[in-house]
Amino acid sequence: MSGDTITHVITPTAETAGAKRQTPFSQSRAARELGLKRSEFDLAVHLGHIRTLPDEGGGGRRVDRAEIERLRAQEGFPEALRRRVEAVGTRDGAALMEVTAARFTRLARLGLVTPVKFNLNRYRAVVWLYLADELLEFTADPKSATLLNQPLPEVLRSQLDTGLDLRARNWRGRHLGFLLRQAGDPWERAGAVASMLDQVQVSEIVRDPYERAYLNRFRPQPPAHCTPDSPAAHLTERITTAQDPDEIEWLRADLARAVEEARTHRPAPSPAPRCTDRHPAQHGHPAEHRRPERRHPAHHRCPPAPERSGRSRQPEQPQRSEPVRRRERSRRLLGRFFHRDT
Structure with missing residues (x-):
């Protein structure tokens, strides 16, 4: 039996292997390939560090394999990529800038440092997060020395007193x-x-x-x-x-x-206009809109036509007196009696 059985061995072709290598990664798979947490990966995409592609199947955006290889080839991968997407809160941000948390909050309310994301804690309080690289860059700028080490100018303090918050x-x-x-x-x-x-x-x-x-x-x-x-x-x-x-x-x-x-x-799609003619006429011409027949009120109705019979209508006879009618009736009875005897 085994000698008569033909076994087909299916081997992957070069085209199948090439198509597999061209398939882009989903965002979850790309985060694992890059050794990033999903929150770090999302922030890297947000900042433009990772380029994504639209999914033709409508399943969200994807990451090309060539993009993964490009990021892996960068110097200091993956620590350098993690540092670029490191986000810190108010306390850690103040420690990086070597200022108090109160001063850091005032600088953030004035819009001098911009949050990159926010979260809500269990008490429904807003937790603003800032890029650590941006905070270090702000601290290293010589123009920021007076804002970090000296009292804020009167103009900025007056804006804070009015409740300004640009976060x-x-x-x-x-x-x-x-x-x-x-x-x-x-x-x-x-x-x-x-x-x-x-x-x-x-x-x-x-x-x-x-x-x-x-x-x-x-x-x-x-x-x-x-x-x-x-x-x-x-x-x-x-x-x-x-x-x-x-x-x-x-x-x-x-x-x-x-x-x-x-x-x-591209104009926005809208429904097609409805066809009001439900019984089109022949030869493709639209049927004319007919006005409903007007009915007369009951007291204006015409009297019904008299019924027609097969016999012609007899002319009316002139009125006769009662004695004449009696004589004619007696004459008809006598005529029938003599006619029956004969």
Whole structure:
């Protein structure tokens, strides 16, 4: 039996092996290949240290294998890449800059150092994180010596007294830049700008409901994942949505330009117009719209026509007196009697 059996051995071809080598990595796989935590990998993509590609199958962005090899070939890999994406909080940031935590917070509120991400702790307090490299660069700048070692100028102190806090606004500007760099389509760019505005502002700019629904498909999700309608979700929405009037006006103007460009590139899909004629006439001509027949009220109805019989209608006989009718009746009875006897 074994001598009569033909066994086909399938060996991988060069084309199959080459296609496998060309397949890009998912983001989770790419993070493992680079020896990074997922949060470190996401921040590296955010900062542009790792280039990603859109997935043709719609499964998110991917990382080309050539990009992995490029990063591995860099000097000091992977420690150098980890240092570039190291993010620290207020206490560690103050220690790097050799200042108190209170002074560090004042510098951050003034917008002199910009947060790169934020988290919410278990008490729903906002924890701002800053790039360690940027803090060290700020400290090494000779222009920053007076801000680090001397009392703040009167102008800056007055701004802090009025409640100035630019941390959320500076983060929004930084995050919008990241979204625009990742966008590869005019509608994606418009969706990135729309993500910084609330729905009321967007509906005033984009009045067409079909166009607005299409725009929402490209609206990125907030970076923090919270339960919908929870206090944490409302706090995250407040951070990720423009609050200052001048910021709102700038974003509204930018959204109007982005949507106009997206319309030129590709109009938003809308449903086809409905056909009101359900019984078209023959020969392909549309049926005419007929007005409904008007019915008369009951008291205006015409009387029904008299029924027709097969016999012709006899002319009316003149009226006769009672004695004459009696004589005619007696004559008819006598005529029938004599006719029967004969």
